[in-house]
Amino acid sequence: MEDPGKPELKQKVAAVWQMENSGTDLVCIPDEYSSWFAAVEQEKNVINRLDEALRFQQTSLNLRAARQELLASNIANADTPNYKARDVNFANALQNALAGTAAVLPAAQTSTMHLQGNTGQNILGTPVMYRNPDQPSADGNTVNMDTERAQFADNALRYEASVRFVSDKVKEILTAIQG
Amino acid sequence: MSLFNIFNVAGSAMTAQSERLNTVASNLANADSTTSANGQPYRAKQVVFSTTQMGDASAQGVKVAAVVEDNSPMKLVYDPKHPMANAQGYVEMPNVNVVDEMVNMISASRAYQNNVEVLNTSKTLLLKTLAIGQ
Numbered sequence: 403m404e405d406p407g408k409p410e411l412k413q414k415v416a417a418v419w420q421m422e423n424s425g426t427d428l429v430c431i432p433d434e435y436s437s438w439f440a441a442v443e444q445e446k447n448v449i450n451r452l453d454e455a456l457r458f459q460q461t462s463l464n465l466r467a468a469r470q471e472l473l474a475s476n477i478a479n480a481d482t483p484n485y486k487a488r489d490v491n492f493a494n495a496l497q498n499a500l501a502g503t504a505a506v507l508p509a510a511q512t513s514t515m516h517l518q519g520n521t522g523q524n525i526l527g528t529p530v531m532y533r534n535p536d537q538p539s540a541d542g543n544t545v546n547m548d549t550e551r552a553q554f555a556d557n558a559l560r561y562e563a564s565v566r567f568v569s570d571k572v573k574e575i576l577t578a579i580q581g
Numbered sequence: 582m583s584l585f586n587i588f589n590v591a592g593s594a595m596t597a598q599s600e601r602l603n604t605v606a607s608n609l610a611n612a613d614s615t616t617s618a619n620g621q622p623y624r625a626k627q628v629v630f631s632t633t634q635m636g637d638a639s640a641q642g643v644k645v646a647a648v649v650e651d652n653s654p655m656k657l658v659y660d661p662k663h664p665m666a667n668a669q670g671y672v673e674m675p676n677v678n679v680v681d682e683m684v685n686m687i688s689a690s691r692a693y694q695n696n697v698e699v700l701n702t703s704k705t706l707l708l709k710t711l712a713i714g715q
Binding site for chain 1: 583584586587590591593594598601629630631632638639640641642643688692695696699702703705706709710712713714715
């Protein structure tokens, strides 16, 4: 795209933009500028398409990284008394992040002794939950190293898969551009 | 970026575990020390771990909150020839339980290895991320 570069032209363009934004339909573009406006529109479309092509995997990578951090915290605190293992529901988190909504999942508390399911923190709008302890230890720690290690490896692999998808998408786009 | 935070989390855990290993080494080395700096027999030491926040709320690292002394009674060994023997011929030996210490040592070293692996995995993921589009 070529910038016309002339000050009076820039003024005209600014005026046209202002009219567009104010909702006036009476925009009259002189013929000599119409090709330039078409180029601007096309470029906006291309950028939208590029963003759409990568947005899903980008969100997924962000969530995977955040979850990896949670799992690393669980592994780090395997010997800390009273530490409660935490995790997120990945499917919910991805749906929320893509839709831009924040889910509130209240845990049913039928006794005051119950652990509050929601830790009060959230990752991209999805609450971080405490894991249900399967073998609680005497010091109040609920980290099960087998679960955490397995989830950590699983999450790392899926992160790599997302990275690969993004990489391939970029290559695909480059092929489309360069032929 | 949250993957960088994992370095801090795993690093803090490694520091804490190595401090635990340090106390184990100290306890095992002094398992027969009948006198310490205060003239009393050596008392076994234990570390107390606690959670500490690193960066954002979901990154919880570990810190050593305190090093406490074991208050269990000293072992009494009958050895009248020993210079530290009391009037009845008993010597107060440190309250170090060697079996406990060995278990602690294995646990600390395994936890340390776990965290090294976490760190390496995060490093691999970051490197792969850097290679996007290449």
